[in-house]
Amino acid sequence: MRGRANVAKASDRAYQQIRLAMLNGDFAPGAPLKEEELAQLFGVSRTPVREALRRLEAEYLVRRTDGARSFVADWSTDDVAEMFTLRAMLEGHAAARAATRISAGALAELGVLNATLGRAIDSGDTDSFLKANRDFHAVVLAAAQSPRLAGMLTALVEQPVVRRTAQRYGAAEFRRSHAEHSALVEALRAGDPTWAESTMTGHIRRAFHAFAAASDQLPAV
Amino acid sequence: MRGRANVAKASDRAYQQIRLAMLNGDFAPGAPLKEEELAQLFGVSRTPVREALRRLEAEYLVRRTDGARSFVADWSTDDVAEMFTLRAMLEGHAAARAATRISAGALAELGVLNATLGRAIDSGDTDSFLKANRDFHAVVLAAAQSPRLAGMLTALVEQPVVRRTAQRYGAAEFRRSHAEHSALVEALRAGDPTWAESTMTGHIRRAFHAFAAASDQLPAV
DNA sequence: ATCGCAGCTGATGTATACAAAGAAGCATTG
DNA sequence: CAATGCTTCTTTGTATACATCAGCTGCGAT
Numbered sequence: 001m002r003g004r005a006n007v008a009k010a011s012d013r014a015y016q017q018i019r020l021a022m023l024n025g026d027f028a029p030g031a032p033l034k035e036e037e038l039a040q041l042f043g044v045s046r047t048p049v050r051e052a053l054r055r056l057e058a059e060y061l062v063r064r065t066d067g068a069r070s071f072v073a074d075w076s077t078d079d080v081a082e083m084f085t086l087r088a089m090l091e092g093h094a095a096a097r098a099a100t101r102i103s104a105g106a107l108a109e110l111g112v113l114n115a116t117l118g119r120a121i122d123s124g125d126t127d128s129f130l131k132a133n134r135d136f137h138a139v140v141l142a143a144a145q146s147p148r149l150a151g152m153l154t155a156l157v158e159q160p161v162v163r164r165t166a167q168r169y170g171a172a173e174f175r176r177s178h179a180e181h182s183a184l185v186e187a188l189r190a191g192d193p194t195w196a197e198s199t200m201t202g203h204i205r206r207a208f209h210a211f212a213a214a215s216d217q218l219p220a221v
Numbered sequence: 222m223r224g225r226a227n228v229a230k231a232s233d234r235a236y237q238q239i240r241l242a243m244l245n246g247d248f249a250p251g252a253p254l255k256e257e258e259l260a261q262l263f264g265v266s267r268t269p270v271r272e273a274l275r276r277l278e279a280e281y282l283v284r285r286t287d288g289a290r291s292f293v294a295d296w297s298t299d300d301v302a303e304m305f306t307l308r309a310m311l312e313g314h315a316a317a318r319a320a321t322r323i324s325a326g327a328l329a330e331l332g333v334l335n336a337t338l339g340r341a342i343d344s345g346d347t348d349s350f351l352k353a354n355r356d357f358h359a360v361v362l363a364a365a366q367s368p369r370l371a372g373m374l375t376a377l378v379e380q381p382v383v384r385r386t387a388q389r390y391g392a393a394e395f396r397r398s399h400a401e402h403s404a405l406v407e408a409l410r411a412g413d414p415t416w417a418e419s420t421m422t423g424h425i426r427r428a429f430h431a432f433a434a435a436s437d438q439l440p441a442v
Numbered sequence: 443a444t445c446g447c448a449g450c451t452g453a454t455g456t457a458t459a460c461a462a463a464g465a466a467g468c469a470t471t472g
Numbered sequence: 473c474a475a476t477g478c479t480t481c482t483t484t485g486t487a488t489a490c491a492t493c494a495g496c497t498g499c500g501a502t
Contacts, residue, residue, distance in 0.1 A: 045487045058279050152373050266457045
């Protein structure tokens with residue numbers, strides 16, 4: 001606020017920029033995150049950087065040692081497995097809730113997003129696929145109308161490891177996702193919570209095993 | 222750190238004191254939480270207070286308006302229902318995991334805690350009951366060995382509304398809890414995840430309905 | 443050579459000053 | 473009298489200085 005005409009608060013900008021950099025893999029897992037360094041990097045003071053780091057810590061993107069030093073979180077195979085398990089459960093629950101609450105508009109939006117997703121597969125555009133996929137899941141989550149559930153899930157969904165590994169998925173995996181999304185839309189349109197939940201849970205579990213298979217081919221997780 | 226010999230960091234103290242005050246009901250739901258005011262109240266500066274407020278916000282104990290002002294969260298009936306639903310799911314999952322991971326020592330500890338709980342019922346000591354109950358659930362959660370799951374649950378479990386209402390539970394409710402805990406210990410000792418999960422989920426769901434019944438008798442939730 | 447300790451270095455924690463954004467109160471005008 | 477715009481005051485956001493702490497380095501003793 002001092003001598004600047006910002007669109008957003010400095011702490012928000014710091015949060016988003018650090019987050020983006022981590023998801024892009026600009027910071028190596030395990031690398032130390034020094035407040036002063038980040039502050040200079042983004043042109044703000046330490047105060048908003050500290051706030052951003054706390055938020056990222058709550059999202060498991062940043063790990064703090066006992067000595068209060070911050071590091072880029074590095075996820076073990078077990079950590080990823082745990083995350084997928086929780087995500088399958090929570091997102092399955094979200095799908096069940098959504099089945100009885102989703103609006104016609106949201107349903108239409110899901111159709112559009114899944115079509116976009118299909119085109120992205122055909123053109124081999126991984127980034128577009130990932131974006132459409134993210135949006136699809138976000139719409140389902142919003143339809144669940146459970147703010148706390150949403151909060152928990154957003155903390156789990158985006159993780160650098162996952163994003164990196166997704167680049168290695170084969171075309172078959174992508175098509176499989178596309179088909180599963182279609183099934184989910186059907187289940188939601190039918191208003192069947194059990195069907196929707198099963199479909200979503202299976203969808204996430206399959207993604208987990210695709211991840212595990214793909215990460216075996218990587219030098220390091 | 223300036224001119225003080227603290228046992229813990231000021232931000233931690235601020236966090237715990239504000240949290241405790243809220244759980245004790247010292248702050249009315251919906252009341253404004255002003256940084257400067259809290260700072261003077263606890264003898265620290267605004268900086269650690271701000272940090273504490275952010276943590277409490279993440280735990281849904283503090284709500285912030287668009288204008289960035291902080292207030293004591295007031296939970297609607299729907300909010301409480303949502304919370305119990307999520308808790309039943311997550312804590313059920315924790316029990317399932319614990320069934321295959323719990324140590325003999327932790328099992329013994331659960332037995333001791335549940336015995337303490339029984340004695341608290343006999344002597345009509347509600348506070349002791351609540352503490353033993355909290356400890357019991359904490360041991361199960363620790364046995365699940367899932368740090369992220371633990372993080373999610375601790376944010377859900379302790380809420381002022383719940384604690385206030387628990388004071389209204391009848392003796393029958395307490396004994397029911399006691400019996401259900403015993404069943405859970407059996408399931409865990411048998412190492413049966415499905416049994417443990419069902420028992421825990423039922424336990425939480427029953428608590429929810431006891432809460433709903435008790436809160437009907439209150440002037441305001 | 444290794445262990446232990448002292449001092450140093452660098453990073454985090456806290457306090458405080460000031461800037462900006464909102465909210466509330468007041469006056470003015472239709 | 474109601475509505476609206478302006479002013480004032482309260483509250484939060486950011487920057488910065490300084491205190492404190494943790495880890496490291498280098499020296500010495502065993």
